[in-house]
Amino acid sequence: MIIMEIKASDNVLRMLEGAPKKLENGLKQAVNGMAREVKRDIYRGVRQRYTMRGSQFSQKDIRLRAASNAGLTAVLTIEGETPSLRKGFSARKNSGKMAARAQVLRGGGLKELKMKNGSVKAFVTGVQTGHRGVSHYDIFQRDTESGKYDGRLPIRTLSGPSRAKLSEKIFQELKEKKETELERRIWVLAESVMG
Template identity: 35%
Template sequence: MSNNIRIEVSQADLKFVLNKLNGMETKAPGVFRNAVNRTTTQTMRKIRKGRQAYVVSPGAFNAAMDVKRANKTHMVSIITAKDIPHGLKDTKFYKTSSSRKYGVRAKVLKGGLKELVNRNGAKAFYAGVDTGHVGVTHFDVFQRRGSERLPIKKLSGPGVAKMVKSIFKGKNGGEALEPYVLKTLHDEIAAEVAKLV
């Protein structure tokens, strides 16, 4: 799976519908459009429910999601998660806590804070970096690359695209969504055909 989730009709579904709608084949595109769009809506509900395992705010999560719905000529629906990883200081996506003993700890999933220590034992820390503009300083979470004072690197957490991929695969205790999407699509197609026959 890339950053896209495609919901589309298979050849078997096409044959099934055309056999059932004997004499009403012109209604088939509407059947497929309705079934694909309903499946998309139910899949988005499952993805939003899976989002609750993360500390990301609902507004930031929904802003990174894009849904292209099916129509009668293009019977494919595409759910896209379109964002990049953000700095750990971005409170819409992550929660952080700082102490002298542990350094900066971060929380991406609801549960516990994770210590940010690299293989050299360097702890993460808050720092301000000049942006190049007069009087403007950027504050974020950084970590030393080695045992020396410099260089340092900015730490980022996973973006919404990676969160959606984990939700779709059923990681973090959720159910895998691919079998659910296929079953829901077949059920919706059968329900649409039953309305017409």
């Protein structure tokens, strides 16, 4: 889970203390409008930059807690499970010579999933779920870090980056530009109200 705050800077708030009620409502609307823009831009940025499937990340996953007159801070919250590589991103199963491949960044190409030394390759297989005739298909890799060893190393599911982490990267790029735009909007509002 990640929490992102969109708020007016402290300098602006100090200068506008004692302002009329009309300005307070305008400030709230400016902050909430910017928060909605940031929410939309984060969603678009993640969908454009990463190969995350639509079923794994929707606009509903980004929750907005709107600003009020008492607290001029809007909060965006992004939470959810970390999707497996096969279910959440573009992936291909293993062939005779190549390990399973996955692509997280658009335009990056499918990368072969194996350890740095190349000895332990990833593979796609079905694992019994405990229900008769039901298998769970995913990308797995032998876990060499496990202390257990009784002929075969245990397997672990490979997962990609979480939607919160991807959204945070996009937010960090947008943050400075959106803060200056919010300040500009607040000054335009103050000039129009105070005349």
